[in-house]
Amino acid sequence: MRKELLKSSKVGRRPISDKIFRIGATAAGVYVLVMIVFLTFQLISESYPIWEENGLSFITKTEWNAVEGREDFGVLPYIFGTLVTSALAMAIGVPLSIGIAMFISDAPAKIGGPLGFLVELLAAVPSVIYGLWGLFVFRVYFVDWVEKPLHDAFGDSIWIFSGNPFGLDILTASVILAIMIIPTVSAVSREVMKAVPQQQKEAAYMLGATKWEMFKLAVFPYSKTGLIGASILGLGRAVGETMAVTMLIGNATGINAITSSFFKPSQTMSSIIANEFVEASPASLHLPALIGVALVLLIIAICINVVAHILVTRMLKVKEGAINN
């Protein structure tokens, strides 16, 4: 009896339930690839009419007119808005984030831990609440304390500070974006700085370096790639961010969105979608145009994120190698 049982059990062969389990797990893993393919296909096929109508000039045109019979769409102003706000947000947010990362990576765990936690809480606050706060609280102070003095001091001489500051403009939106990317950039930078081998830091101290010189000598050269990656990751966040920007950028359309002043309203790719998507009728060119905007946005975001991920993972792999040696 017992011998028979042993014989009949298929030694060395996988039971059928395990095969099903493996197939199920693989299917769930592949789901993300399927979704990416579907998503890209859907965006391309649904925005096809606008490409057919305009060709690649859709990207370079500046008109935006949804009135029936006079429809004319171009995405350039929104690419401009997205790039300018994101670049400004990076210029403000990245130095702050790297400063925070330096502080936290260097502080004793008792101070660094809770501080890092507080900064991460910034990431947990929903985007729409940033928008609400920016609209009713931050904007009021920002106009009085920053924009008006800047305008009074440089308004006549420097063109980016011309225009009457009202608060619903590129600069306000960028500052809010900067606050929103701080948690991402500082968390990744912190990881990257922690990856610097302790011996390198000690060697710098041994040469008599002060703390700042230690960072300059040992940490920055070593973690440069990772820090750039972290910043680009923040850029990816900033490019895709929707609600807070929509509420603060003032929502100019078409050629008006290209402005030379920081104190004028503009529009980003994500905010034009959020503002107009529901009103767009599927029968006209309006909806394909907005989907085309989404496609352009997606392509920009994917490029940014792929570059960032490659840089950060390469950096963190180097770290593993260094520790194992």
Place this chain on the structure above:
Amino acid sequence: MTTTQQRRLEYRALFKQNVGKRLAVDKAVRIIIFSCVIIAIIPLGSILVEVFKNGITAISYEFLTEVPGSIGSGEGGIGPAIQGTLIIIGLSSMIGVPIGVMSGIFLSEYGDNQLARTIRFFNDVFMEFPSIVLGIFAFLMIVLILGHFSVWAGAFALSLIMFPIVARTTEESLKMVPVTYREAGTALGLKKWVITFRIVISGAKSGMITGILLSVSRIGGETAPLIMTILGSSQFFSSMDVPMDALPLRIWRLSLLPYDSAQLQGWGAALVLIIIILGINLGVRYYFANKKGSIFGRLIKQGVSGKK
């Protein structure tokens, strides 16, 4: 050449001058870095203070349970929005969690090949997709085909945001379970799926729950994908095929209205939303991070929401 006393003094003076400058620079940098931290904390403090200060005056029993009144009247409440947020979180978890968990199991248990490396990479990239694009995707896949706004579309869009986060955290926590546990299971002659579900997952439970709840707190505040999928409404939930309300959507719509009363209601809704989201977020982190002897404390402290 022997160093004379005079030279020695000269060197000392030079050294002092040099060191003084360097120390001054060092001190200046320290101050700058510290002020960076302060600058980052101020907005967080201000947001919390303003939301609580303004929101608390709007909160009442009627505000939390009633449907919105006519526009600008300042009457009514956000009952449908709270209900809608809970429904949409539940539904998207129903779709997103199983897929995310299975995907995490695949990455951790069968994750030593090229396919898994590809999936891991695209998982990370997908996590950073602009949420509004995912909303449009759900709109094209469901709303356009059905011909009407649908709660399912919203749930689908949010599940797309959710599952990569869950997959990522599941993978990380499963990998922390020692390989000897799995070997012990194999030695007992258990099947692989029994080992995974009964032994590995029960060991990695707290890490996985953390990941799931953090992803819930993330999608709870998402607005952009909901605009084109569930649209927003001022009625309580009646069917899956009509527009529904959600807190972030309600806050956005209220903030667009030019009335003070609407603004106040917006703050009230923001307070409810922030209590839900920070409640989940803080609760999970505090509970699991302080659990003694938990190997997942480290994972949680380093931030599980995909920022590694």
